[in-house]
Amino acid sequence: MAIPDKARAEHWLRHVSYYRLSAYWLPFEHPKGNPGQRFLPGTSFDTVTALYDFDRRLRLVVLDAIERIEVAVRGSWAYELAQRFGPHGYLDARLYYHPGKYQENLVRLTKDVANSPETYIDHYRRTYDTPAMPPVWMVAEMMSFGQLSRWYALLGDRALRNAIARPLGLPEAVLVPLLKHLSTIRNSCAHHARLWNRGFLLRMRVPSKPAALLNTLEPPAAHAPAQLYNALVLIVYLLRQVDPTSVWRDELTTLLNQHPTSDLCAMGFPSGWDARPLWR
Structure with a gap:
């Protein structure tokens, strides 16, 4: 070197x-x-450090986008549950298809509420004795992305899951595994882990529509870890739903064009990727 x-x-x-x-x-x-x-x-050592810096900037750009998607999911989840079942209806065990997993989620959430330093949670604890848990719109704000995805995935009513997914433009069958996948990516970004050539064991499901999305995605390898490309495509698509004025796609492509070696294969980018519908 x-x-x-x-x-x-x-x-x-x-x-x-x-x-x-x-x-x-x-x-x-x-x-x-x-x-x-x-x-x-x-x-050259300079190429190595340039690649490191590229990866650092990539994490920041991706984290910025996932934040907006996460906030949109929190809002939709809290709104649908509050409208249908009231402020504390989310605590009804009958809403969830697996009693054991529901209890695990509830124990974890109860502990987080008890230890939360948030002002609004402290206000609730000091003001109300029952129920002990805050309303759904409060817990939605304090949940981690991974915790939110688990509560959402555990809902037993498919129609309810689809109602929560509707503002994001995807069916629940796609959104449920996608949120788990994005949560893994988000955690990698937040903990400064390498992102650009990483493989993800927790895979997402590739949607079959709309056509522009399908024609931008790359068919995933059957038995290999998921690469970053398809997740970036889904992020572009989701941002179009939750923030039509977003210029995040352009920010991302500007960064991709600054890759030190111009080789995006390690992230799963196919040849001619920038000519596919969602990138144009």
């Missing part, structure tokens, strides 16, 4: 760490056991 500036390289290794940075030069290594040089010809 070429190291044009050794002092700069030492600074990176000190403040980022050898182990963390090594994940970004791994694609430039020959396969293990290969005789000769460790790195492919032309590999």
